[in-house]
Amino acid sequence: MNTNTPHSGSKSARPSGFSLTDWMPKIVLAPTMVIAIVCIYGYMIWTAVLSFTNSRMLPSYKFVGWEQYERLFNNDRWMVALTNLGIFGSLFILICLFLGVMLAIFLDQKIRAEGVIRTIYLYPMAISFIVTGTAWKWLLNPTNGIQKLMIDMGFVNFKFDWLINPHMVVYCLVIAAVWQASGFVMALFLAGLRGVDGDLIKAAHLDGASTFTTYRRIILPSLKPVFFSALVILAHIAIKSFDLVQALTNGGPGYASDLPANFMYTYTFSRSQIGMGSASAMVMLGCILAILVPYLYSELRGERSEK
Amino acid sequence: MANLTIDNVKKSYGKTEILKGINIAIEAGEFLILVGPSGCGKSTLMNSIAGLEDVTEGRILIADKDVTYTSPKDRDIAMVFQSYALYPNMTVAQNISFGLEMRKVPKEERDVEIQRVAELLQISHLLDRKPAQLSGGQRQRVAMGRALARRPQLYLFDEPLSNLDAKLRVEMRTEIKKLHKKLGTTIVYVTHDQIEAMTLADRIAVMKDGEVQQLGTPQEIYDNPANLFVAGFMGSPAMNFIPSKIVEQNGVPMLELNASETTALPFPNPDSLKAYVGETVLLGLRPEMITEPQPHKEGQAFVVTTGVEVEVTEPMGADTMILTRINDAEINCRSNPAYPAKPGDVINMMFDTSKAVVFDAKSGRRLDV
Amino acid sequence: MKNNVVGRKTSGVDKALRIALYATLILVAGFYLMPLVVMLITSMKDAEEVRNGTLLSLPSYIHFDSWEKAWSSACTGSSCHGISPYFMNSFKIVIPAVAISTILGAINGYVISLWRFRGSNLFFAALLLGCFIPFQVVLLPMARTLGWLGIASSTTGLVFVHVVYGVAFTTLFFRNFYQSIPGELIKAARLDGAGFFTIFYRIILPVSTPIIVVTVIWQFTQIWNDFLFGVAFSGFESQPVTVALNNLVNTSFGGKEYNVDMAAAVIAALPTLIVYVFAGKYFVRGLTAGAVKG
Numbered sequence: 001m002n003t004n005t006p007h008s009g010s011k012s013a014r015p016s017g018f019s020l021t022d023w024m025p026k027i028v029l030a031p032t033m034v035i036a037i038v039c040i041y042g043y044m045i046w047t048a049v050l051s052f053t054n055s056r057m058l059p060s061y062k063f064v065g066w067e068q069y070e071r072l073f074n075n076d077r078w079m080v081a082l083t084n085l086g087i088f089g090s091l092f093i094l095i096c097l098f099l100g101v102m103l104a105i106f107l108d109q110k111i112r113a114e115g116v117i118r119t120i121y122l123y124p125m126a127i128s129f130i131v132t133g134t135a136w137k138w139l140l141n142p143t144n145g146i147q148k149l150m151i152d153m154g155f156v157n158f159k160f161d162w163l164i165n166p167h168m169v170v171y172c173l174v175i176a177a178v179w180q181a182s183g184f185v186m187a188l189f190l191a192g193l194r195g196v197d198g199d200l201i202k203a204a205h206l207d208g209a210s211t212f213t214t215y216r217r218i219i220l221p222s223l224k225p226v227f228f229s230a231l232v233i234l235a236h237i238a239i240k241s242f243d244l245v246q247a248l249t250n251g252g253p254g255y256a257s258d259l260p261a262n263f264m265y266t267y268t269f270s271r272s273q274i275g276m277g278s279a280s281a282m283v284m285l286g287c288i289l290a291i292l293v294p295y296l297y298s299e300l301r302g303e304r305s306e307k
Numbered sequence: 308m309a310n311l312t313i314d315n316v317k318k319s320y321g322k323t324e325i326l327k328g329i330n331i332a333i334e335a336g337e338f339l340i341l342v343g344p345s346g347c348g349k350s351t352l353m354n355s356i357a358g359l360e361d362v363t364e365g366r367i368l369i370a371d372k373d374v375t376y377t378s379p380k381d382r383d384i385a386m387v388f389q390s391y392a393l394y395p396n397m398t399v400a401q402n403i404s405f406g407l408e409m410r411k412v413p414k415e416e417r418d419v420e421i422q423r424v425a426e427l428l429q430i431s432h433l434l435d436r437k438p439a440q441l442s443g444g445q446r447q448r449v450a451m452g453r454a455l456a457r458r459p460q461l462y463l464f465d466e467p468l469s470n471l472d473a474k475l476r477v478e479m480r481t482e483i484k485k486l487h488k489k490l491g492t493t494i495v496y497v498t499h500d501q502i503e504a505m506t507l508a509d510r511i512a513v514m515k516d517g518e519v520q521q522l523g524t525p526q527e528i529y530d531n532p533a534n535l536f537v538a539g540f541m542g543s544p545a546m547n548f549i550p551s552k553i554v555e556q557n558g559v560p561m562l563e564l565n566a567s568e569t570t571a572l573p574f575p576n577p578d579s580l581k582a583y584v585g586e587t588v589l590l591g592l593r594p595e596m597i598t599e600p601q602p603h604k605e606g607q608a609f610v611v612t613t614g615v616e617v618e619v620t621e622p623m624g625a626d627t628m629i630l631t632r633i634n635d636a637e638i639n640c641r642s643n644p645a646y647p648a649k650p651g652d653v654i655n656m657m658f659d660t661s662k663a664v665v666f667d668a669k670s671g672r673r674l675d676v
Numbered sequence: 677m678k679n680n681v682v683g684r685k686t687s688g689v690d691k692a693l694r695i696a697l698y699a700t701l702i703l704v705a706g707f708y709l710m711p712l713v714v715m716l717i718t719s720m721k722d723a724e725e726v727r728n729g730t731l732l733s734l735p736s737y738i739h740f741d742s743w744e745k746a747w748s749s750a751c752t753g754s755s756c757h758g759i760s761p762y763f764m765n766s767f768k769i770v771i772p773a774v775a776i777s778t779i780l781g782a783i784n785g786y787v788i789s790l791w792r793f794r795g796s797n798l799f800f801a802a803l804l805l806g807c808f809i810p811f812q813v814v815l816l817p818m819a820r821t822l823g824w825l826g827i828a829s830s831t832t833g834l835v836f837v838h839v840v841y842g843v844a845f846t847t848l849f850f851r852n853f854y855q856s857i858p859g860e861l862i863k864a865a866r867l868d869g870a871g872f873f874t875i876f877y878r879i880i881l882p883v884s885t886p887i888i889v890v891t892v893i894w895q896f897t898q899i900w901n902d903f904l905f906g907v908a909f910s911g912f913e914s915q916p917v918t919v920a921l922n923n924l925v926n927t928s929f930g931g932k933e934y935n936v937d938m939a940a941a942v943i944a945a946l947p948t949l950i951v952y953v954f955a956g957k958y959f960v961r962g963l964t965a966g967a968v969k970g
Contacts, residue, residue, distance in 0.1 A: 024872040025791035032784050032843055033799060039840045040806040043817035050816065059820070106701055119956055120705045123712075126952035126959060127945045128901035130918040134925050134941040135711040138718065138934055139731065149730040183708065187960055240810050243903035247922055261904075264812045269908065274816060281812040292808050300801060359863050380869040392860035396882035405878075409869035453864075465860075 044285070051278035059274055068279040078280060081258040084170045088259065089238035091174045092181070096234055097227070099178065100185025105215060107186070108193050118190070121183035129180065133247025136176040137163070140248075166256035169249055173241070173257060176248055181237060185230050192226035193219065232295045239287050260284050308335040308493055309370035309383075309460035311356070316365035318351055318517075325351045327517040328365070333510075336491045342504040343514035344540070349497045352514070353465055356495060358382050370460055380409070385454035386463040389470060391446045393438035399449050400425075400434040406457045424452045427486075444475045451486075464496040468503065480506060501541050505529065513537045530662060535671030538591050538664065544628065544639045547597070549590040550668060551634055553583045562590050562660070566633050567614035567653050572660045575609055579675040580665065588674060591664040594628065594639040599646035600657045609661040614653045615640075629656070719743060719939035726935050742933070746940035750933070752923040755912070759940050762920035766900055766947075768831045769916055773838035774895040780839070781846020781891060782884065786876055788847065789854035790862050800851060807844040814841075815908050822909060829911025837909055838899045845898075846891050849962070853887035854880070886958075893955055894962035897948050917944045 054064045072078050103121060107114055124132065139145045142161040150158035162168035196219050204214040242261035249257040251266070258266075260280055268277030311333040318326040326348050333339045341349040354360040356367060358379035366375045374382050385406070393402050403424055404417040412420075425431040428448045438446055447467065454462055464483075468476045484507055487494060498504055504511050505525045513520045513528060513536075521533035532538035538546045551562040554571055560580040561571035572590070574580060580588070604610050615638075621628040622644060629640040629648050640656055648654050665674045714731050719742055721735040729735075748758035788800050818837060819828070827833035857880070865875045906916040915923075921944045925937045952959050 025787040025793055025796075028783050028872075029787050029796070029799065032780060032803065032847065035840050035843060036799070036803050036806055039814065039818065039821075040809065040844075041802070043814040044809065046817040047813045059816075103701075103704065106697055109697060111698075111701065117701055117705055119953075120708050122956070122960065123949065123952055124708060125963065126897055126948045128903065128918050128948070130901075130903050130922050131941045131945040132711070134921065134937060135715050137925070138938065139711060139714060144726070144934065145731060149732060152730045179708065179711065184963055188964055191964055236808060240812075243918070246903065246907075247925065250926065261810070261812055265815075265904075265908070268816055278816065281810070281815070284810040285813045288808060288810055292805070296801070296804065354863075357863070357867060359866065379863075379866045380871075384867060386864065386867050388860040388864060390858045390860050392858060392864040394861065394865070394879050396879065405865075405870070406868035409874070453868075457868075 055274035057272035099182040103186040104189035129243035169257040312368040314366040340508035348517040385459040389466040391450040589666040597640035742935035777842035784847040785850025
């Protein structure tokens with residue numbers, strides 16, 4: 001056995017001072033760290049602070065407590081925007097998920113020209129929401145768009161004027177947004193389907209499961225993580241939606257199709273209501289965090305337990 | 308070539324102590340193997356020697372020079388990794404010469420060195436290939452070539468063979484041994500494979516829980532394990548541990564054995580057991596010490612033959628392992644394949660205790676030292 | 677997943693199902709293609725045909741007049757130079773922003789994956805959260821900051837903003853890619869005598885081509901398609917093309933010219949569409965990166 005004699009003075013001195021190799025990783029990361037601390041978290045706090053002040057055209061630092069939030073939730077236009085977000089968000093997410101899953105399964109049946117079809121389904125994701133909005137504005141326009149097309153084709157009583165109908169205009173947003181994002185959900189699920197262990201499917205077939213049953217009982221349940229990822233991404237797109245509204249409806253008719261992002265922009269920059277604008281931004285942040293924090297938490301924890 | 312001294316090295320992450328004061332001294336040209344189960348701290352020790360991890364306390368000396376806080380590149384060390392860690396974008400030749408290039412060795416000298424190493428390892432025909440185009444064994448050779456090219460003072464091998472298949476592993480083992488004999492380099496080699504440790508090492512350091520359990524030549528460690536852990540870890544199949552009561556016969560302590568009949572085994576060093584009469588200890592007996600009766604051993608001092616019941620037989624070709632149960636412990640015996648043994652039979656086996664060791668049943672401490 | 681069609685004889689039902697499947701897929705393809713087709717058709721009609729025809733009626737002959745007008749003389753807000761100056765602005769913003777954010781992301785990912793230090797993972801988690809905040813919470817403070825820095829209403833300011841809020845994503849991409857590089861590679865290089873930047877430049881960067889392509893394409897698409905920052909932080913002279921397009925479409929003087937609107941929309945979409953067509957594989961990989969594990 002070793003003898004553990006006490007080593008008096010055998011400890012060599014750690015060189016004190018600056019070792020470039022040790023510090024280089026930290027130095028290199030520093031710019032991004034500054035960016036994150038200032039431009040993400042700093043600004044977030046700044047906006048939070050402004051939401052508790054009576055700032056109007058210029059930031060002021062006279063604190064008024066929760067007054068701006070009270071005004072916000074008494075503001076009819078904000079409540080319309082929130083309601084719209086509820087309708088738009090839930091329909092957009094549900095339809096995208098449904099379409100995405102179905103198309104992914106359809107495309108998974110050894111389809112000829114799968115590549116071409118996939119490319120067609122996914123290209124809207126490469127386009128700006130502004131372009132999407134412009135295109136659909138033309139398509140949904142009752143005087144020149146789909147309504148006219150159908151009437152000219154002989155359906156004289158065909159009516160499709162959602163774009164100018166305050167009660168229906170939010171569904172126009174849903175149509176355009178689904179058109180843009182559902183192909184992406186399809187791609188996510190298709191990648192997930194291709195990642196399913198082939199032996200699992202063979203085993204299910206040997207157990208006598210039909211193709212339908214195999215999907216319902218074996219394959220789709222194993223895609224739960226993809227499902228959650230897609231859900232989070234779609235929710236995130238919905239809450240941040242701004243460009244699409246600007247281009248497709250500009251919030252109209254009136255403010256019937258406003259979403260919170262448009263409300264925030266209008267109140268902060270056009271209406272000189274910085275305090276209330278900031279409060280609305282904070283509510284949006286709250287919505288996103290409510291979805292994101294549990295998700296990131298489970299993701300990071302999962303990653304740790306893998307190691 | 309240089310000697311290496313590891314002087315009371317400790318390493319902890321927060322409150323967890325990974326290394327609890329390691330002392331090892333290696334002569335120049337010596338082949339030392341660090342062996343132990345995963346999590347024993349052997350890889351951490353290796354990284355500390357290389358300078359890839361800081362130690363919390365203690366010193367590391369290479370060629371009598373304190374390098375505890377020297378950066379890895381200035382320690383003049385080369386390392387062969389388990390994953391080989393070949394640079395994927397470089398050819399074999401570039402991989403081998405990268406270290407020389409970093410040390411600003413002129414191109415002509417580098418080329419000479421590449422040729423020398425390539426010939427030594429028989430990889431001359433692979434020099435222009437990328438690592439992805441090589442087989443596992445070839446990658447392993449390149450990884451060694453990269454280490455050899457710099458002619459460092461000290462070589463570190465971190466489980467270099469564990470990614471190879473069994474046959475290749477044996478081949479490369481021999482190759483490494485030959486290279487060591489030829490070049491006389493100082494090597495520290497980490498493995499969890501105790502056969503590799505036995506076959507390659509000049510000396511072995513068996514580690515567990517951040518401590519060196521025993522440091523010695525392979526034979527010393529095999530014959531004279533310092534404690535129960537070392538005894539159980541080194542050797543395959545593992546040493547048998549038979550819980551056995553010490554009984555006194557004619558004033559001499561003996562080890563009681565309950566097989567088909569009750570008998571007692573003599574012990575080469577009976578005086579050390581005097582204090583334990585009446586207690587139960589663990590008798591350590593390697594499988595090759597329990598065999599079919601061998602006429603030439605008959606009548607020797609520490610040999611007893613008794614009947615045991617066969618539970619399972621495992622033919623291995625050269626030998627057949629016979630599993631039996633003695634004193635309620637499962638026991639491995641090594642017998643000649645020609646010796647008839649069927650499960651359920653009671654057969655005579657010969658117990659040779661001339662190399663037996665005994666341990667305290669609770670602490671695992673060796674008792675007969 | 678290739679073996680889910682069991683190899684038994686195709687019955688009539690199976691055949692019918694198969695036809696229905698293809699019909700559905702083609703119908704859906706029509707839904708996705710329609711807006712693009714309509715945009716193209718409309719952009720090639722003259723004003724008369726736009727007014728009298730329907731969405732899908734083809735132009736009697738192909739006009740590129742509206743393309744020319746959209747490019748060089750249509751009115752966007754108060755000026756009437758078409759969208760070409762803004763198209764160029766977008767490039768002025770996109771190229772430096774993509775380059776800087778990609779380089780920063782690469783080096784950040786390198787540190788976070790391969791030179792971990794105490795707190796580097798925490799930092800990454802904090803940065804990750806930054807990927808997902810609604811940018812509305814930073815708009816006003818950022819506007820103030822740009823003013824102080826003297827780069828408000830300039831393309832430089834927009835480059836700055838896009839780098840700041842793009843670096844979280846680029847870091848995420850590179851970090852995930854570099855996670856698969858064994859740490860032993862870095863150890864080997866350090867023992868070989870290579871330093872922090874030498875290892876990056878000589879060993880890591882040469883194997884990073886795929887992730888660089890993915891990141892560049894992702895950033896290009898994101899920044900080109902951005903509207904929020906463009907509209908919030910640009911001046912009349914520095915508008916990106918998305919803002920100009922929106923202004924063009926919403927400009928009310930002189931009656932609606934849908935053919936010009938459509939031409940402008942197609943022009944604005946063209947760069948990202950071209951990238952998508954030629955590098956779709958990498959684009960999809962960028963989209964799914966971080967969303968699907970593995």
